[in-house]
Amino acid sequence: MQLYLTYSSPFARNVRIVIHEHKLQSCVTEHFAHPFHNREELTSSNPLGKVPCLSLDNGTTIMDSEVICAYLDKQLGDGRLSKALDEDWDLKTFCSASSGLMEVLVLRQVEKIREREGLVSDFWWQRYNRAIDRTLNFFESKVAQFPNALSLLHISLGSALSYLDFRHEDFDWRSERPQLAVFSKTLETLESFSANTLHE
Numbered sequence: 001m002q003l004y005l006t007y008s009s010p011f012a013r014n015v016r017i018v019i020h021e022h023k024l025q026s027c028v029t030e031h032f033a034h035p036f037h038n039r040e041e042l043t044s045s046n047p048l049g050k051v052p053c054l055s056l057d058n059g060t061t062i063m064d065s066e067v068i069c070a071y072l073d074k075q076l077g078d079g080r081l082s083k084a085l086d087e088d089w090d091l092k093t094f095c096s097a098s099s100g101l102m103e104v105l106v107l108r109q110v111e112k113i114r115e116r117e118g119l120v121s122d123f124w125w126q127r128y129n130r131a132i133d134r135t136l137n138f139f140e141s142k143v144a145q146f147p148n149a150l151s152l153l154h155i156s157l158g159s160a161l162s163y164l165d166f167r168h169e170d171f172d173w174r175s176e177r178p179q180l181a182v183f184s185k186t187l188e189t190l191e192s193f194s195a196n197t198l199h200e
């Protein structure tokens with residue numbers, strides 16, 4: 001399988017962690033593909049031109065990150081990372097909220113790039129900040145409901161929080177949210193997390 005990714009993408013980090021959890025490293029060849037470079041091998045696999053994107057040996061493409069993680073866990077792994085989420089609508093909703101949080105965090109980073117180009121929008125900056133604040137508060141109140149065993153929800157929220165540290169150091173998310181701070185610290189000690197950190 002071919003995995004198109006960047007190492008700074010929190011969505012790709014989810015996939016890398018799932019690969020590690022199921023010891024699938026030898027089945028996957030990673031290709032660094034910055035989406036802004038519009039490389040043919042990425043855009044011909046994913047018309048949206050986004051990473052991560054998984055190309056199977058039979059030519060099938062799997063995307064986006066949530067589908068890739070579920071595929072790796074259920075088809076190639078033992079399904080343990082999806083098990084608790086399958087029939088639980090609260091947990092499924094938390095997964096969507098976590099994925100949405102990651103989307104806003106990436107958009108906030110794009111806004112910083114636009115600022116450097118003189119295209120900053122105060123409206124969107126404030127809107128992103130408020131959405132991030134509210135969603136982090138939501139998770140501070142919900143994290144106690146998470147299942148005990150590691151799941152795709154843990155991986156997604158853990159990646160979102162690590163992306164805050166990686167790209168948004170100016171955003172103090174820990175001081176008012178002690179439960180999330182402990183959640184993140186605990187996850188980052190796992191081998192699958194520490195072997196797959198975010199970097200350029």
Ligand SMILES: N[C@@H](CCC(=O)N[C@@H](CS)C(=O)NCC(=O)O)C(=O)O
Pocket residue numbers: 008009010011035036048049050051052064065066106
């Ligand atoms: N919903 C997608 C989001 C992926 C995504 O937004 N990836 C970013 C990198 S972190 C990207 O490729 N951005 C390029 C673009 O939006 O054109 C997923 O879960 O995989």
